[in-house]
Amino acid sequence: MPETTSRRGLLFGAAAAVTTGGLLTACTSNEPKDAKPAANDKPAADDKPGKHVTIGFAGPQADHGWLNAINDNATERAKKYSDVTLEATEGSNDTAAQIGQVETLINKKVDVLVILPADGKALTQVGLKAMRAGIPVVNLDRIFNTPQAYRCWIGGDNYGMGLSAGNYIGEQLKDKKNAKVVELAGLDNLELTKQRTQGFDDALKNYPNIKKVARQAAEFTVESGQAKMSQLLQAQKNFDAVWNHDDDQGVGALRAIKQAGRDDFLMVGGAGALSAMQAIEAGNSVLKATVLYPPTMAASAIDLARALGQGKGVSGMAEFEIPAHVTLFSAVVDKDNVAQYMPTGFK
Secondary structure, eight states: OOOOOSOOOEEEOTTHHHHSSSOOOOOOOOOOTTOOOOSOOOOBOOSSOOSOEEEEEEOOOOOSHHHHHHHHHHHHHHHTOTTEEEEEOOOOSOHHHHHHHHHHHHHTTOSEEEEOOSSHHHHHHHHHHHHHTTOOEEEESSOOSSGGGOSEEEEOOHHHHHHHHHHHHHHHHTTSTTEEEEEEEOOTTSHHHHHHHHHHHHHHTTOTTEEEEEEEEOOSSHHHHHHHHHHHHHHOSOOSEEEESOHHHHHHHHHHHHHHTOOSSEEEEEEOBHHHHHHHHHTOSSEEEEEEOOTTHHHHHHHHHHHHHHTOBOTTOOSSSOOSEEEEOOOEEETTTHHHHGGGOBO
């Protein structure tokens, strides 16, 4: 399951990696036609072939739909560039094995490393080793213990997920007196779960008519989602909305809801699974929206690694160098924009 910290970095649109045709871009203001160029003339990364770059990619085992999508996004993005060779390791959740895989990539003298660590703390030293060997590291999502272990961090915003979910639900229920909501969280021993809950709670503070009346922690699996949602339904006979932290466990939650014959509330999911988007588009269930934790970040990580390897900046920005931190925005996908985001949905 996705994981990051509450670091706040440069905000990029969640769909940037799929709407720019292979180019990581930033949001820029409309400039007057006579505006002077930036103070530097260093070329920005673009789709045109340039210096060849070998990118080493090391991630954890794809035992969750989101992690599988991470691998797919990285692989497919690399294929778009004739000047990129991707050296990808076999994903592993064994930290010792992943450390060994990264060390092999270091010994191969790849130009840049993209690492999504199974455990950020455990992989910090090998990140430092790569940086000290002159190989810049793009740290993907699960963050190392020190910024010295990476050149750039890119990842999702768990707090922002909760904030977006809470604000969406708040707007749907703002005119209802004494509205009640429940929360189907993920694993409580993970920092990301705490961040998602905190964001959700902070958003609900903007809506004094809404009260969270129950919370259950599931385990990011279909089975746990079904079991914990059943418990919530039995304990709470009346409520108006539920926020589910993860679309994979949401498959089970929807089963429990259907089995109970309940349709008297709305549900918001999390992460952006294809199944969730298809259900939103169909409009035949309580699931009305999902907040993104976009696996397209892996495609953007390849863009950043390529730019690093070619010594280029980021298109749309005036700086010579790529940013140190890129935090993706947790957009809300509902019936109004689901067609736009459907291509980013993961299985």
